[in-house]
Amino acid sequence: GAGVSQTPSNKVTEKGKYVELRCDPISGHTALYWYRQSLGQGPEFLIYFQGTGAADDSGLPNDRFFAVRPEGSVSTLKIQRTERGDSAVYLCASSLQGLHGYTFGSGTRLTVV
Amino acid sequence: AQKITQTQPGMFVQEKEAVTLDCTYDTSDPSYGLFWYKQPSSGEMIFLIYQGSYDQQNATEGRYSLNFQKARKSANLVISASQLGDSAMYFCAMREMLLVGGAGGTSYGKLTFGQGTILTVHP
Numbered sequence: 001g002a003g004v005s006q007t008p009s010n011k012v013t014e015k016g017k018y019v020e021l022r023c024d025p026i027s028g029h030t031a032l033y034w035y036r037q038s039l040g041q042g043p044e045f046l047i048y049f050q051g052t053g054a055a056d057d058s059g060l061p062n063d064r065f066f067a068v069r070p071e072g073s074v075s076t077l078k079i080q081r082t083e084r085g086d087s088a089v090y091l092c093a094s095s096l097q098g099l100h101g102y103t104f105g106s107g108t109r110l111t112v113v
Numbered sequence: 114a115q116k117i118t119q120t121q122p123g124m125f126v127q128e129k130e131a132v133t134l135d136c137t138y139d140t141s142d143p144s145y146g147l148f149w150y151k152q153p154s155s156g157e158m159i160f161l162i163y164q165g166s167y168d169q170q171n172a173t174e175g176r177y178s179l180n181f182q183k184a185r186k187s188a189n190l191v192i193s194a195s196q197l198g199d200s201a202m203y204f205c206a207m208r209e210m211l212l213v214g215g216a217g218g219t220s221y222g223k224l225t226f227g228q229g230t231i232l233t234v235h236p
Contacts, residue, residue, distance in 0.1 A: 033223060042117075042204050042226030043158075056223060089156065093224075102148075102224065104158035 002026075004105035006092050012111045013082055021077040021108045025094030032075050033102070034067055035091040043091055049075060082112045115140045115207050119227035126195045127235050133180070134190040134230045136205030146208040147188040148224065149179065153201040161203075164188060195234045202229045 005024040013019050025032050031050055035043035045059040049069045060066075064082075069075040079086055089107040116139040126132040138147065149161040164172045164179045172179040180189040192199055209222040 035224075035226075040229075042206075042229050043224075045223040045225065048223050059223070091158065093158075101160065101163075103160075106157050 004092055004094050004103050006090075006105035006108050008108060009106065010109045010111075012113060015082060015084060015112055017082050019079050019082055019110065021079075021090050021110070023075045023077070023092030023094075023105060025073060025075070025092070026096075026103055027073075029094035029096050029103075030072070031095045032069060033093045033095075034075070034077050035093065037089045037091055037107070039088075046077070046090075079110075082110075084112045086110060087112045115142070115145070115209060115225045117205050117207050117225055117227035119205055119230050121230045122228075123231045123233065125233050125235060126192075128197060129194055131191060131193045132195055132232065134192070134203050134205075134232065136188045136190065136227060138186050138188060138205075138207050140186075140207065140209075142209060147179070147181070148206040148208065149177070149188075149190045150204045150206060150226075151199075151201045152204060152229075158204075162190065192232075197234050197236060200232060200234045202231050204229045 004026060007022045033048045034046040036046055037043040047054055047060055047067045048056040052069055052072045064080045067077045087110055089109050091104055091107045093102045093104045095102045118137045121135055145166045147164045151159040151161055162172050162174045162177045162179050164181045171181050176193045178191045180191055205227040206224040208224050
């Protein structure tokens with residue numbers, strides 16, 4: 001596609017539920033990144049994929065968070081047993097190895113009530 | 114570990130004036146990249162300008178220029194001739210370099226962001 005697509009754009013869920021957030025990167029972009037942005041703060045790194053593998057998952061806050069990219073394109077961020085503190089905008093970005101540009105999606109606003 | 118510091122929570126500027134947004138960074142890597150992004154109230158992250166650590170000249174992109182002072186580890190963004198549409202949150206970010214693969218190629222790792230500066234342009 002022309003840009004990075006994230007779905008859904010908004011998600012409201014109850015505390016304790018499971019959620020999946022989807023990121024569809026720019027076609028051909030080998031690198032994919034997930035960030036979490038709380039209100040008024042800068043984005044915080046969660047996980048980075050190079051192809052299908054997680055090259056760096058040091059930003060995942062705990063084992064309730066997991067992400068996959070099985071075919072090296074679309075990625076899904078999965079959050080189990082959601083907590084109110086998980087409420088944030090989850091941003092996805094993709095880039096092409098060898099170039100320095102990152103393209104961000106519009107984000108998924110997750111609200112845990 | 115990489116760290117980015119933006120010490121100005123908010124800045125105000127008159128339309129058509131220039132404004133400087135501060136950014137300092139800390140890294141032990143000799144090779145790195147510095148970015149500025151604009152985030153309007155709509156939420157999208159808009160790339161503004163990039164500076165590589167080995168670039169000899171300061172980066173410029175239209176009304177945006179980056180005042181790169183390597184010894185001081187600062188990468189301030191200068192916006193000339195401010196416009197009302199420049200009102201937004203601005204983030205400074207740093208990218209680490211990674212070595213990948215047996216051939217020793219490089220890839221670009223995560224961006225580390227600062228806390229952001231809210232810029233308000235007054236008419």
